[in-house]
Amino acid sequence: MSSLLTGPLVDLDTGSVIARPAMLDPSGNLRAAPLPMVLDVPVQVVLSGAVAMAPLHEALRRAGRHPRELILLLSGPCAPQERRLLRVALDGLRAHGYLLGFGGAGTEHVPLDLIADASPYLVGIAPELIARAPRDHRAVAAARAVVTLARGVGAHVLAPAIEDEAQLAAARSWGARMATGPLLSPGPDGLVRVPLGTADDQPEATLGPRVQELLLPAVTLPEAAKAEQAVEAFGREPTITSVVLVDEYQRPLGSLDRGRFLLSIASRYGHALYGSKPARRLADPPRTVPRTTPAVAAMQAAGRDTGRVYDDLVVTDEVNRCLGIVRISDLIRQVTTRPALWADRRVPG
Incomplete structure (x- = not known):
């Protein structure tokens, strides 16, 4: 083998x-x-x-x-x-x-x-x-x-x-x-x-997926993690777009967007102000979607907060545990490359 x-x-x-x-x-x-x-x-x-x-x-x-x-x-x-x-x-x-x-x-x-x-x-x-x-x-x-x-x-x-x-x-x-x-x-x-x-x-067109089919593993830190721990995670891997803060049951409590978080840390006195403090002080509320959410509905959820349109979505299971993330770019790719498949679909919400 x-x-x-x-x-x-x-x-x-x-x-x-x-x-x-x-x-x-x-x-x-x-x-x-x-x-x-x-x-x-x-x-x-x-x-x-x-x-x-x-x-x-x-x-x-x-x-x-x-x-x-x-x-x-x-x-x-x-x-x-x-x-x-x-x-x-x-x-x-x-x-x-x-x-x-x-x-x-x-x-x-x-x-x-x-x-x-x-x-x-x-x-x-x-x-x-x-x-x-x-x-x-x-x-x-x-x-x-x-x-x-x-x-x-x-x-x-x-x-x-x-x-x-x-x-x-x-x-x-x-x-x-x-x-x-x-x-x-x-x-x-x-x-x-x-x-x-x-x-x-390119693969043959299929009916649009649910978000669990676009799921990527999340980078997580405990809710009490210091901001410098998140800096280390982002700094060592340029492909990390977000870090999810979770509790002891792996329920998402906060989300750190790479761009906004590093901008805050890099600002004047930013590291001195935040480095040794809990990362959650710079976190946004996680934008969660259940794993069975259709891609179109997830796109609608992403668009409700105009200030965070491109933030990763956090995918959760039936008991609200973090399963991973979905990147907005993946959702856009799925929806826009197969428009004919979405034309007559109605998503409540």
């Missing part, structure tokens, strides 16, 4: 890095980074029970990170007699707050209906299909089946192990939102450069 995590997870729509592989140092400590992380986990480890996952929980705790900031990308076989146990184990991980994904879809021995029942955040196409796709119509058919499944359950599609522009163009044409691989590795300057797509690369 080959790892899917050969580099950062890149958003193909914007070219920004949205997550990095989780790294452990020799002592087993997690190398914490401001961005959300992704970790490749064999299904058999999950099936081994809570004891097998305890070191991961402890590593996150020591690093000061919450499970909501980690995508567990499961891969490997699941025997028929293990299906019920896996469902129970996944429910437990989701209750902890982890974002769940399945890798190797299309070739691994995890039934598609099991993936669908798990309602994952992310579905990764098998690297073998990516490698064959530009030249093998059979691989293309299998990859499209995986994409159809992912769209049907509201999951993002990950195209791993991208080595050349032909593979990237194929992944884009299927509708993959995220990708990783040698082609998208950081250059000597540390920046990721994503080749531009063409009109032929």
Whole structure:
């Protein structure tokens, strides 16, 4: 089984890095980074029970990170007699707050209906299909089946192990939102450069998504975090557009917009006034939308506050916990590139 995590997870729509592989140092400590992380986990480890996952929980705790900031990308076989146990184990991980994904879809021995029942955040196409796709119509058919499944359950599609522009163009044409691989590795300057797509690369038009299909992992800090902690997060990762302040139950209490927050800190005496003070003093109320909100309704919600039209929206679950963010640019792209699909839709509100 080959790892899917050969580099950062890149958003193909914007070219920004949205997550990095989780790294452990020799002592087993997690190398914490401001961005959300992704970790490749064999299904058999999950099936081994809570004891097998305890070191991961402890590593996150020591690093000061919450499970909501980690995508567990499961891969490997699941025997028929293990299906019920896996469902129970996944429910437990989701209750902890982890974002769940399945890798190797299309070739691994995890039934598609099991993936669908798990309602994952992310579905990764098998690297073998990516490698064959530009030249093998059979691989293309299998990859499209995986994409159809992912769209049907509201999951993002990950195209791993991208080595050349032909593979990237194929992944884009299927509708993959995220990708990783040698082609998208950081250059000597540390920046990721994503080749531009063409009109032929665009996915076929579909009915507009709900916001959970545009969801990106959020960068979160505890509600009592100091402003200098937020400065550090923004400073180390230029792709972070917002930081969400959450309580102990992961409910959003405040939102720091990158531009306004850094402008306040950079102003005369700004760091002296705010640096050691709670970041919440500079935060705005979070603009929250339930995960089932249609994209059009989310756009309407974004437009109600003219001073914050382009602020990220915070997506919440049924008990108001932060699931992640949706960028307004993604909403605009979805709505404006498929106008015919929205013409006759009526959204209350």
